[in-house]
Amino acid sequence: MPAFPPSSSSRRFVVVLNEESGTVVRLGKEAVVEAVTDAFREGGIELEMHAVKAQNLQQCLEQAVAGDADALIVGGGDGTVASAATLLAARGKTKTMAMGVLPLGTFNLAARDLGMPLDLEEAARVLTTAPVVPMDAMELNGRLYLCLMVLGFYPALKMARPEHHGWWLVRAFHTLRDSLRHAATFPKLDLALVQEDGRMLQCRTRVALITNNDYAEVFGVLPQRTSLDAGHFTVYVSTHRTRLGLLRSFFAYLLGRWKQDREVTRLQTTELEIHARRKRTLPVMMDGEVERLALPLRITLRPGALQVIAPRAAEEKPAG
Structure with missing residues (x-):
């Protein structure tokens, strides 16, 4: 080593x-x-x-x-x-x-x-x-990101509201509260996810997460990464239709059972192109920073x- x-x-x-x-x-x-x-x-x-x-x-x-x-x-x-x-x-x-x-x-x-x-x-x-x-690392628009990208209601919410600062548990509480309040009413995105081999996943969602490598099912608030160099990134797409469904999913996440949620679609890939119907730009959160980016988004894994x-x-x- x-x-x-x-x-x-x-x-x-x-x-x-x-x-x-x-x-x-x-x-x-x-x-x-x-x-x-x-x-x-x-x-x-x-x-x-x-x-x-x-x-x-x-x-x-x-x-x-x-x-x-x-x-x-x-x-x-x-x-x-x-x-x-x-x-x-x-x-x-x-x-x-x-x-x-x-x-x-x-x-x-x-x-x-x-x-x-x-x-x-x-x-x-x-x-x-x-x-x-x-x-x-994941590359998007010439920049490297090491952790997480988010599309949907959460980056849009962050752009519209002042950021919470302070202890991470307090910020996590504010994040959960705001998410549950707005997630079920945020307009859905019609996404087309095109993988490196041409396969396409079409979905309607209010939030999608792209994680560097993958996260483990463990008890706790913050995710734990399974590997630093697994050679892929993982996409999680929420298809939850109600606030109650999102709440159940959150508690499943806390208990380390969130991958069993039938309203979460999961795929692993090394290249991805993201389109959104009737959208030219989207707010995207990348390792905590939020920007409005032009579509399509092209995400590429950079192994090692x-x-x-x-x-x-x-x-x-x-x-x-």
Whole structure:
């Protein structure tokens, strides 16, 4: 399994923190920078640290990727992580510069996928010892996304309403409440999903999810990814007709039984083209960021697109 050189060798990390991310705002920039710096230096890491506002984040990431550090450590939410991944791929650095994630956002789906601890200091310490492994990504309009895309009522709702901030459980409650209130009345989309072999799935839905690889049926609020490099993405299409059906589906999800829901259509593929009848554009949520995009959408899996620092890989490594 690929890994960084032994701790006795000099390793260089460049760290880019989004100082407007939730954890930095809550704890304070100085406290976060100090905690991360101390943890990395204790692990023998030569460090270059940047904490910047969101408006300067892209430029800072570009400068970091242009360098020759062993790893780019991104501190922020899932949108910040997706921006870093896209830049690494555009610069051809995905084989020479690993990417690590500090969970500073709200849901931190990418960090959770990698098996990162959610405690800041523990996460920084783990990044100094965890293995480096390949990770698939989804490409849409030239950008890489690591976790999830959503079509339908939820991204439209997010575009129309202010975003909830704060602790992820509070945000999850607001998300559930708003979803149940509006999902059953949102106009259905007539979608045509065309796979790489030409097969087409036509469906009427209020929400469709495209997940990088697949999610496991486990008890809990946030999904758990089955693999980092399974070589496909999975599409889940809701055909629920009532609010009660959606509510039953949510509780089945909490109990880890949601794949048994007969009103959820599921397919796995590596390329997908999405059309919507009588629509030229659609709101789409991609790793937490919402944009209105022109149709058709063309999503392509990029197998092993990134080298990532993943603590979960050490836990999954067979004994012996």
